[in-house]
Amino acid sequence: MTTTATGALLRRDGLARRRDPLYAVSLAFLGLVVLVAAFGPLVAPYPPDAIDFTAIWGSPSPAHLLGTDQLGRDLFSRLLLGTRESLIGPLALLAGATVIGVAIGLVAAWNGGWVDVLLARITDVMFAFPGLLFVVLVIAVFGKGPWTAVVALALAYAPVIAKFTRSIALSELARPYVDAYRVQGASAVHIAVRRVLPNMTPALLGYLVVLFGEGLMSLATLSYLGFGAQPPSSEWGLMVQEGQDGIVLGHFAPTLVPGLAIAAVVVAVNIVGVRLSERLGARA
Amino acid sequence: MSASMSTPAPAAPPALVEAERLRREFRMPKGQDPVVAANDVSFRIAAGEVLGLVGESGSGKSTIARMLVGLERADAGSLRIAGADRFAPARGQAARLARARQAQMVFQDPYGSLDRRLSVQQALVAAMRLHGVADREGARRRAGELLDRVRLTEQQGSLRPHQLSGGQRQRVAIARALAVSPTLLVLDEAVSALDVSVQAQILELVDEIRREAGIAVLFVSHDLAVVDEIADRVLVLYRGDVVEEGPAAAVFRAPEHPYTRLLVSSVPGPGWDPHEVIARRREFDAAR
Numbered sequence: 001m002t003t004t005a006t007g008a009l010l011r012r013d014g015l016a017r018r019r020d021p022l023y024a025v026s027l028a029f030l031g032l033v034v035l036v037a038a039f040g041p042l043v044a045p046y047p048p049d050a051i052d053f054t055a056i057w058g059s060p061s062p063a064h065l066l067g068t069d070q071l072g073r074d075l076f077s078r079l080l081l082g083t084r085e086s087l088i089g090p091l092a093l094l095a096g097a098t099v100i101g102v103a104i105g106l107v108a109a110w111n112g113g114w115v116d117v118l119l120a121r122i123t124d125v126m127f128a129f130p131g132l133l134f135v136v137l138v139i140a141v142f143g144k145g146p147w148t149a150v151v152a153l154a155l156a157y158a159p160v161i162a163k164f165t166r167s168i169a170l171s172e173l174a175r176p177y178v179d180a181y182r183v184q185g186a187s188a189v190h191i192a193v194r195r196v197l198p199n200m201t202p203a204l205l206g207y208l209v210v211l212f213g214e215g216l217m218s219l220a221t222l223s224y225l226g227f228g229a230q231p232p233s234s235e236w237g238l239m240v241q242e243g244q245d246g247i248v249l250g251h252f253a254p255t256l257v258p259g260l261a262i263a264a265v266v267v268a269v270n271i272v273g274v275r276l277s278e279r280l281g282a283r284a
Numbered sequence: 285m286s287a288s289m290s291t292p293a294p295a296a297p298p299a300l301v302e303a304e305r306l307r308r309e310f311r312m313p314k315g316q317d318p319v320v321a322a323n324d325v326s327f328r329i330a331a332g333e334v335l336g337l338v339g340e341s342g343s344g345k346s347t348i349a350r351m352l353v354g355l356e357r358a359d360a361g362s363l364r365i366a367g368a369d370r371f372a373p374a375r376g377q378a379a380r381l382a383r384a385r386q387a388q389m390v391f392q393d394p395y396g397s398l399d400r401r402l403s404v405q406q407a408l409v410a411a412m413r414l415h416g417v418a419d420r421e422g423a424r425r426r427a428g429e430l431l432d433r434v435r436l437t438e439q440q441g442s443l444r445p446h447q448l449s450g451g452q453r454q455r456v457a458i459a460r461a462l463a464v465s466p467t468l469l470v471l472d473e474a475v476s477a478l479d480v481s482v483q484a485q486i487l488e489l490v491d492e493i494r495r496e497a498g499i500a501v502l503f504v505s506h507d508l509a510v511v512d513e514i515a516d517r518v519l520v521l522y523r524g525d526v527v528e529e530g531p532a533a534a535v536f537r538a539p540e541h542p543y544t545r546l547l548v549s550s551v552p553g554p555g556w557d558p559h560e561v562i563a564r565r566r567e568f569d570a571a572r
């Protein structure tokens with residue numbers, strides 16, 4: 001399933017590059033970000049927590065390409081090393097939310113009737129409850145920390161995915177090939193998970209990519225508020241928060257560097273996600 | 285005394301499909317009468333026989349067809365295929381698969397009834413593996429034979445549905461149904477979306493299958509000419525009621541029931557006048 005989707009994506013890439021430079025640039029940028037997440041620690045000139053009191057609030061220089069923060073830590077190194085944590089969080093939250101949301105959406109669409117109504121009520125309640133408030137509540141109960149934030153956000157995102165999944169599953173289940181599988185004697189679980197779900201992935205994929213951008217921003221926000229990543233982590237949201245003190249002193253780089261990184265990734269992810277759902281949606 | 289002496293009349297060969305007084309109502313939005321899509325419909329189909337089911341749109345043809353393959357429940361009545369009760373709940377994989385081998389269906393829409401993600405070959409192999417053909421090699425060989433049988437080439441077997449024409453897709457749908465080795469094949473308007481020459485090819489194929497494999501066929505269509513061509517016997521449905529039943533030749537050439545007569549005379553031909561057809565139809569409905 002994923003191989004065909006990615007295959008189609010790659011085959012279309014040649015076309016995309018010529019006709020849609022924005023998409024190509026975004027894709028290339030995200031590729032670079034992934035490389036940094038994988039190999040950043042090998043490239044970074046300093047350890048992320050190497051404190052140097054002789055170089056506090058340093059401006060960009062050959063020794064510190066992007067300058068230093070309030071503890072004299074190298075911003076470039078911290079940016080590189082924070083990439084992995086900044087990406088893995090949203091990825092994990094999305095994975096969790098997808099499993100829960102897709103399961104709920106599929107079960108609701110498949111069963112219809114009171115099951116659908118019940119699940120719709122539950123997701124509506126989850127939906128109506130302010131996401132951030134819910135997250136803060138979960139954190140209040142389970143204590144702050146990066147994984148609590150991820151779990152809480154996964155629960156907050158699940159209803160959105162459930163709603164979306166349900167709507168595309170309904171139109172997919174109305175197709176006669178589903179009846180054909182029933183007549184063939186396949187079980188409900190087999191049809192829903194092995195046959196219908198793969199046919200929905202193109203539509204789901206683009207949506208999930210866009211959600212990834214939102215998830216990254218939400219997690220960064222939580223870290224900024226102090227509920228997510230904890231010092232001495234160099235998660236980007238936390239970096240923004242720690243760099244804030246510099247603003248009154250006229251040192252903008254410590255907030256600007258991670259802030260721009262977040263913004264750039266989110267924008268690129270949105271561009272790719274929207275284009276992806278257009279393409280894959282048109283194909284389906 | 286004499287009654288006990290007489291030998292019992294030789295029982296007619298047991299029919300493969302025995303449908304007794306099938307009934308199905310659909311509830312309509314509040315304030316409207318329910319629609320009776322099947323009103324005490326009874327019929328039999330012998331192995332190797334083609335039963336045609338005709339009637340205008342909304343007369344309940346699809347409802348009955350879908351009952352036979354378990355896609356629609358009945359409010360009342362009984363249905364047996366090869367002696368097995370189709371309405372008893374089938375619990376478990378084995379029971380479901382056994383049911384599937386009793387009856388398979390080819391749907392009207394050649395575009396939506398195939399899984400767009402699977403190649404023809406994959407779809408056939410998947411059906412066989414579901415039904416316990418354990419080795420992939422054997423399944424693949426049988427898929428080749430099935431393709432051959434519905435006159436598709438090995439090369440077409442590697443294509444996905446969107447790369448095939450409507451007629452080719454219906455062949456694939458037939459092959460997929462046959463992959464399960466059913467005793468009954470239900471075709472619901474299976475050729476209605478195809479042009480005439482392609483229709484003829486599919487009809488020929490269906491005829492060949494029932495002759496060679498002895499499969500019983502329920503052939504649903506609103507096209508009398510097509511049913512006349514393929515069916516041995518015909519059931520005429522009007523608003524859920526069977527109004528006439530008999531050998532195809534008799535029903536179409538000497539229709540007895542006024543509705544059948546109306547249907548037969550409504551078929552476009554020389555001297556066909558649409559206004560007259562509509563007027564007579566109105567008269568008929570008013571008289572009921």
Ligand SMILES: Nc1ncnc2c1ncn2[C@@H]1O[C@H](COP(=O)(O)OP(=O)(O)OP(=O)(O)O)[C@@H](O)[C@H]1O
Pocket residue numbers: 310311319320321339340341342343344345346347348506
């Ligand atoms: N799921 C359903 N819910 C409500 N009414 C239904 C449903 N399925 C069928 N009906 C009604 O039952 C009647 C018979 O429908 P059916 O589809 O069996 O007719 P048909 O003879 O196959 O018509 P066509 O030639 O147009 O396919 C129609 O009046 C239809 O509106």
Ligand SMILES: [Mg+2]
Pocket residue numbers: 345346347472473
């Ligand atoms: Mg129909």
